[in-house]
Amino acid sequence: MTWEKLRKIIDDVKEKFGEDLVREVYVERKIAKIVVKKESIVEVARYLRDTHRFDHVKGVTGVDLSRLREGGGPYIEVLYHLGSLEDQELNDVILNISVILDIENPTVSSLYSIWPSVEFHEREVYDMLGVIFNGHPKLERILLPEYWMDIPPLRKEYKVPGRG
Amino acid sequence: MVLDQFNLTRRIPKKTGVFGYTLAYSKDIIEAIVEEVIPDDEREEAIKEYGLGRPMKLIEGGDTHYVLQVIKNNSLIRYLVNWGRMASLWPAHLTTACCSVEFGAVSCSRYDPERFGWIPATGTLRQSDVLLIEGTVNMKMAQRVRMIYDQMPNPKWVIAMGACAISGGLYAKDSYNVLQGLNDIVPVDVYVPGCPPRPETIFQGFLLLRDKILKSRLD
Amino acid sequence: MVLEEKKKIEVYDTGGPRLTFSYGPQHPGTGHFRMIVTVSGDTIVDLEPDPGFVHRGEEKMAEYKTWITNIPHLERPAILDAAGMVIPYCLTVEKLMDVEIPERAKYLRTIVAELDRIASHLYWFSLYGVFLGHTTMFLWCVSDREFILDLSQLITGQRFTHAYYVPGGVRNDAPKQVPKELVKEFKYYYSRMIGREPSQEELSEDFSKYVLAVTHFMELRLDHYYEMFFNSEIFLERVRNIGVLKREDAIRLGVPGTTLRASGVKYDTRVNDPYDAYPFLKFEIPVRNEGDCYARAMVGYQEIGESLKIIRQAIEQMPEGPFKLKQHPVVIKVPKGEALGRAEAARGEVIYYIVSDGTDKPYRLRMITPSFRLLPALKHLTIGARIADIPPIYWSLNYWPVEADR
Numbered sequence: 001m002t003w004e005k006l007r008k009i010i011d012d013v014k015e016k017f018g019e020d021l022v023r024e025v026y027v028e029r030k031i032a033k034i035v036v037k038k039e040s041i042v043e044v045a046r047y048l049r050d051t052h053r054f055d056h057v058k059g060v061t062g063v064d065l066s067r068l069r070e071g072g073g074p075y076i077e078v079l080y081h082l083g084s085l086e087d088q089e090l091n092d093v094i095l096n097i098s099v100i101l102d103i104e105n106p107t108v109s110s111l112y113s114i115w116p117s118v119e120f121h122e123r124e125v126y127d128m129l130g131v132i133f134n135g136h137p138k139l140e141r142i143l144l145p146e147y148w149m150d151i152p153p154l155r156k157e158y159k160v161p162g163r164g
Numbered sequence: 165m166v167l168d169q170f171n172l173t174r175r176i177p178k179k180t181g182v183f184g185y186t187l188a189y190s191k192d193i194i195e196a197i198v199e200e201v202i203p204d205d206e207r208e209e210a211i212k213e214y215g216l217g218r219p220m221k222l223i224e225g226g227d228t229h230y231v232l233q234v235i236k237n238n239s240l241i242r243y244l245v246n247w248g249r250m251a252s253l254w255p256a257h258l259t260t261a262c263c264s265v266e267f268g269a270v271s272c273s274r275y276d277p278e279r280f281g282w283i284p285a286t287g288t289l290r291q292s293d294v295l296l297i298e299g300t301v302n303m304k305m306a307q308r309v310r311m312i313y314d315q316m317p318n319p320k321w322v323i324a325m326g327a328c329a330i331s332g333g334l335y336a337k338d339s340y341n342v343l344q345g346l347n348d349i350v351p352v353d354v355y356v357p358g359c360p361p362r363p364e365t366i367f368q369g370f371l372l373l374r375d376k377i378l379k380s381r382l383d
Numbered sequence: 384m385v386l387e388e389k390k391k392i393e394v395y396d397t398g399g400p401r402l403t404f405s406y407g408p409q410h411p412g413t414g415h416f417r418m419i420v421t422v423s424g425d426t427i428v429d430l431e432p433d434p435g436f437v438h439r440g441e442e443k444m445a446e447y448k449t450w451i452t453n454i455p456h457l458e459r460p461a462i463l464d465a466a467g468m469v470i471p472y473c474l475t476v477e478k479l480m481d482v483e484i485p486e487r488a489k490y491l492r493t494i495v496a497e498l499d500r501i502a503s504h505l506y507w508f509s510l511y512g513v514f515l516g517h518t519t520m521f522l523w524c525v526s527d528r529e530f531i532l533d534l535s536q537l538i539t540g541q542r543f544t545h546a547y548y549v550p551g552g553v554r555n556d557a558p559k560q561v562p563k564e565l566v567k568e569f570k571y572y573y574s575r576m577i578g579r580e581p582s583q584e585e586l587s588e589d590f591s592k593y594v595l596a597v598t599h600f601m602e603l604r605l606d607h608y609y610e611m612f613f614n615s616e617i618f619l620e621r622v623r624n625i626g627v628l629k630r631e632d633a634i635r636l637g638v639p640g641t642t643l644r645a646s647g648v649k650y651d652t653r654v655n656d657p658y659d660a661y662p663f664l665k666f667e668i669p670v671r672n673e674g675d676c677y678a679r680a681m682v683g684y685q686e687i688g689e690s691l692k693i694i695r696q697a698i699e700q701m702p703e704g705p706f707k708l709k710q711h712p713v714v715i716k717v718p719k720g721e722a723l724g725r726a727e728a729a730r731g732e733v734i735y736y737i738v739s740d741g742t743d744k745p746y747r748l749r750m751i752t753p754s755f756r757l758l759p760a761l762k763h764l765t766i767g768a769r770i771a772d773i774p775p776i777y778w779s780l781n782y783w784p785v786e787a788d789r
Contacts, residue, residue, distance in 0.1 A: 030478050030722045056637035059751035061736055069740055070719070081723070081734065081751070085634050085648055092655045094723060094734070117637030120758050128442075143435040143788060145304035145341070153340055153443055162337035163447060259414050261437050261785045262462040262544065265506065269532075272525040289409075305415065305436045308408055334456055338444040360462075360544070 002092045003028055009052055009095070010034060017044055022100070033079070033096040038108055041099050045080075045114050054082040054095065057111075060121035062129040066103065067156045074103040078131060080111065080118070101131065110136040128154040236382045243378075249293070249319065250377040252281040253370075256292035256316070258309065260299030263326040266360045267298055275363045282370065294321050294373070295350075300328040300335060301343045313350045321377070323369060324352045327359040334359065399423055406773070408436050413777065416784040422770060430765045432758050438788040445748040450476060450715050453745070455546045460752060461786045462544055463503040466496040467728025468750075469548045471735045474658055475724030476550040479717050479739055482708060488552040489660040490701040491538070495547055496659075497690045497697075498535050501601070502528050502543065503729035504687050511680065511778045512612060515621055520612045527604055530572070530597055533565060537590070550715070552707025561593045569597070577603055591698050598691045605688060613684060622676045626764045626776040629674060638760045639753040640731025641686070642780055645671050645678040652727040664696050676779035683781070714743050730754060730781050754787035 007026070013034065014021055020040040025033040036044050048054045058081045065075045079098040084090040099108055110133035111118055122133045123142045130152040133139060141148070151158050236242065257267055270277060271284050289312060301309055313322070324346045327333035332344035346352055353376060356369035406418040417433040441460065445453050457472055458465035470492065477484065505524045512520025532542045538557050539545040547554050566586055573581045581596065612618055628638075633646040643650055651668045653661045669685035671678040719741045725734045731753025740746040757780050764776050 025721070027720075030720075033721075055634055058637065058734060058756070059749075061749045061751075063738060063747050063749075068738075068746065079736070081736070085643075085650060091650065094725075096723070115637075116635060117756070117759060120755065124755075143438045145302070145435070153440065158340075160338055160340050160443065160447065162339075258409055261415075261439075262459055264414075265462055265543070268506065268509070268525055269529070272522065272529060274526065274529050300437065300439055302436055302438060304438070305408065308436075312409055334459070335439050335444070338447045339440045340443065341438055341440050362542075 002089055003032075005089050006032055006093050006095065012052075013044065013047070016047065020044065031096065032093065033098060035098050035100065038099050038101065041097070042109055042111065042114070044097065045111055048082065048095075048097075049114055052084075053087045053090070054084045055086055055115075056083055057081065057115045057118050057121070058083050058094065060118055060125055062125040062131055062154070064103070064129065064154060064156050065100075076101050076103055076106050076129060076131060078108060078125065106131040107134060108132075109134045112136055128152055130155070242382055245382060246378050246380065250374045252283075253294050253321075253373070254283055254292045255294045255296045256289050256312075257284065257296040257298060258312065260297070260301065260305070261328070263298035263328075263360045266363060266366065267296070267325070270363045270366050275367060277367065277370065280370070280374070289315050290317065292316060293319065294323060296323045296325060297329050297346060297350075298325045300326075300333065301346060303341050303343060306343050306349055309346075310349050321353045321373060322346075322350050323354045323356060323373060325356045325366065325369070326361060327357060330355050330357060401428060414784050416782070416787075418773075420770075420773075425769050427765055427768055427770065427773075430762055432761060434755075434758070434784065434787050436788070437785045441789045442748055442750065445745055447744065449743050450717060450745065451549060453748075454548065455544070457750070458544050458546065459785075460750075460789050461503070461728060461730070461754075461783055463506055464499045464729040465544045465546075466492075466499040466548070467503075467726065467730075467733060468752075469546075470496060470659070471724045471726040471733050472737075473548050473550045474726060475722050475735045475737050476717060478722045478724055479720055479737065480550065480715075482551060484552050484708065485705050486702050487556075487704040488706045490697050491553050491557060491706060492548065493660040493664070494557075494694055494697050494701075495535060495538060495545075495553075497694050498531055499543070500729045501687055501690050502531050502535070504683050505531070507683065507729075507778075507781055508608075508612075508680075512618075514774050514778055515618065517612060517615070517617050520608075523604075523608070523611075527601070530569065530600070534594060534597060537561065549707065552705075554707070556706050557590060559590055561588050561590055563588065566593065569593075569600075573600055576607075594698050595695060598695055601691055602688065605684070608684070613680065619677070621775050622680065622779070625676050625772050626768065626779065627673070627675045628760060628764060632763065633674070633760075636759045636763060637756055638731075639756050640727075640781075641679055641682050642757065642760060643731075644669065645682045646674040647672045652725055652732045656725065658726060660697060663700065664693055666693050676775050679779040679781075716741065716743055717745075728753065730783065730786070731756070750789060752786045752789065754781075754783050757782050758787070 010024065010026065010032065014024070017036070017040065020037045021034060022037060023035040025031060025035075061079045061081070063077045063079070065072045065077055077098050077100050079096050082095045082097065101108060106129075108131065110122055112122070112133075112135060119137070120142065122136055123139060125131050126133065126139055127141050127144055144153070236245075257264070259267070269275075295313060295316060297309065313320075324330055328335060328342070329346050332342055335342040336344060343349070354369050354373045356366055358365050361369075401421055401423050403419065403421045406413065406420055408415055408417045415436040417436065419431040419433060420427055421429040441456060444456060448456070454469055454472070458468045461468050505528045509521040509524035512518070512524070535545065536542050539547040539554070566588060570581055570586055577600070586596070587593070628642065628646050630647045633643055633648060647670065649668060649670045654668060666689045669682050669689070671682055717739045719739055721736070721738045723734065723736050725732050727733075733753065734751040736749040736751075737745055738747040761777065761780060761782065765773060768776065
């Protein structure tokens with residue numbers, strides 16, 4: 001029943017923000033993902049929080065798509081995993097929203113003003129992949145050592161020193 | 165100060181007395197011992213004559229130091245001092261990652277190291293003898309490990325516990341942030357292998373350290 | 384900072400000069416984690432957490448190893464609770480491969496996962512006790528935990544980081560007999576701790592009966608713990624009404640696990656998104672409403688009791704049959720796609736997001752651990768408190784630095 005309600009929510013978002021949606025990936029019981037355009041991520045997020053009661057973010061992920069065989073290219077994808085605790089029926093599912101950025105200049109506006117739980121996750125994506133979030137209160141390094149001078153390590157062009 | 169073995173010196177005593185200790189007050193004895201560096205062509209003869217195994221110590225300022233060495237390494241005094249040190253080792257443990265859980269499990273009643281004087285007091289570094297480094301050491305943490313080692317007073321020993329502290333372990337090839345073995349930053353006395361080592365193995369490592377202390381020479 | 388936090392500081396701020404110090408990486412109270420604390424008098428004005436001292440690069444390493452050789456290093460973040468870290472990985476890979484595991488494997492996975500959860504909670508209480516000054520709790524919990532680890536060793540072969548799970552089932556079957564020396568040692572320990580001899584039927588060498596005997600022993604010991612530690616003045620004075628986390632803040636900051644259940648939200652992945660054998664077993668979820676450090680400790684205490692019930696039901700209901708899928712080659716190829724899977728570890732829910740390219744290595748593996756999600760709560764709770772309140776707050780959240788840094 002919960003996956004049907006999620007399906008209805010995705011259709012509702014598709015109706016309201018018609019052109020802003022780029023793509024949708026939905027396999028029942030595996031993954032539910034909406035890809036939106038970079039400029040409208042804040043409005044879609046605010047709509048999901050106020051109307052459909054998605055009240056916290058479980059994590060933020062960054063994926064470097066340059067070596068993917070199908071559908072790859074010089075892009076970085078940033079995903080937000082959303083969850084809901086107030087709404088009893090949506091307790092069981094996770095909805096993902098994502099944006100696709102250029103690898104040369106990856107900047108996007110931060111969602112800290114909508115959900116304060118993304119503070120440390122966005123810092124980690126900045127550290128590991130080099131994505132800049134505009135509007136974050138303190139965007140600094142969090143996990144790597146202070147003297148790290150190389151390129152961000154999760155990019156595909158960084159090779160681990162032990163394997164040449 | 166101990167010279168390394170490639171820089172041999174020989175001691176040419178000019179004046180000695182029966183009890184070198186009393187002569188130490190006089191000004192003559194300060195110049196009594198002359199050190200000179202042996203040139204390379206005479207090396208082999210000097211090794212045959214003096215032997216390489218003897219400690220070559222540079223003694224500046226008289227016989228006092230040398231005589232104190234001889235007195236300290238008298239077998240009875242050496243045994244008493246070493247026994248006092250080995251029978252009450254207090255560890256300062258640097259709980260890094262996985263192996264710290266096994267260290268907590270060693271202190272329980274099944275294995276009981278307290279009967280050997282090993283009290284895991286979670287106290288300060290200034291009152292500990294042994295630095296027990298368990299687990300993986302990071303690039304960010306390596307600088308702090310060296311600072312911690314420098315803050316402990318002498319005499320001190322180091323035990324490297326777990327495969328990650330010996331040589332990088334499971335993270336040896338594919339990780340970008342892990343120090344490959346602790347040898348690079350601190351001098352290690354005992355290596356305890358395992359991933360994580362069983363409590364019986366940690367026990368054996370700890371008993372080996374006690375043997376090593378009992379047979380060592382006092383400085 | 385939010386308005387409430389600013390108001391709290393205005394009440395306690397003495398107006399004197401501020402001092403910034405580092406609650407450093409080598410500290411007997413924290414483990415490998417640094418907090419940069421700014422105080423004015425005895426009140427904390429600002430706290431900045433500084434993780435990263437155990438960051439080993441697990442996510443990048445996972446792209447260089449195959450699907451099965453990834454399992455030993457993925458269970459190293461939360462060592463005590465190795466099952467909780469690896470079960471969601473196996474669930475996600477099975478979702479990508481579209482397979483269903485046999486029944487006996489589901490029950491075996493559940494039993495080992497619950498044993499790891501009990502061991503992790505006992506270690507949490509032992510450290511909680513020792514850093515509040517109560518050393519007896521440390522020694523009792525660590526000694527009792529040895530018998531739970533013996534059970535885990537009989538089934539899997541290792542005490543904790545066992546690499547027992549593979550995508551498609553488990554590695555080997557449970558034994559049928561228990562060695563004699565172990566039963567003798569258990570009988571001696573039982574008579575010393577409880578004060579009377581165990582009954583004759585509890586001392587058999589059959590595996591299922593031995594497991595039932597150990598679970599019964601742990602339930603008797605839980606009553607002893609309550610009298611000795613949870614009801615004693617040393618604990619209660621330092622823990623009541625300290626670090627109160629209200630319900631709205633808990634949801635807004637996104638905290639997982641025990642902390643969420645102690646603030647009044649009834650949420651557990653084993654009930655809300657069930658996997659393995661949990662749909663067939665009956666158990667409850669303990670929930671409390673106060674949200675202070677005492678409530679978090681009591682939720683953990685009651686969870687041990689529920690885990691013992693689960694183990695008992697699973698051992699009695701376990702069916703016969705195969706324990707892993709038939710052809711199990713060393714190198715498996717997973718079809719293209721992306722999937723998301725989650726499970727409940729001892730500290731909260733663990734989420735995996737895997738992107739696969741069709742080859743024998745993952746393309747991107749992302750692991751979201753519960754300890755990293757607790758950092759905003761740590762910052763929120765300590766502002767306005769005193770310096771001596773940092774150990775109770777920090778240990779009641781059950782933050783494990785290795786899990787947060789991966």
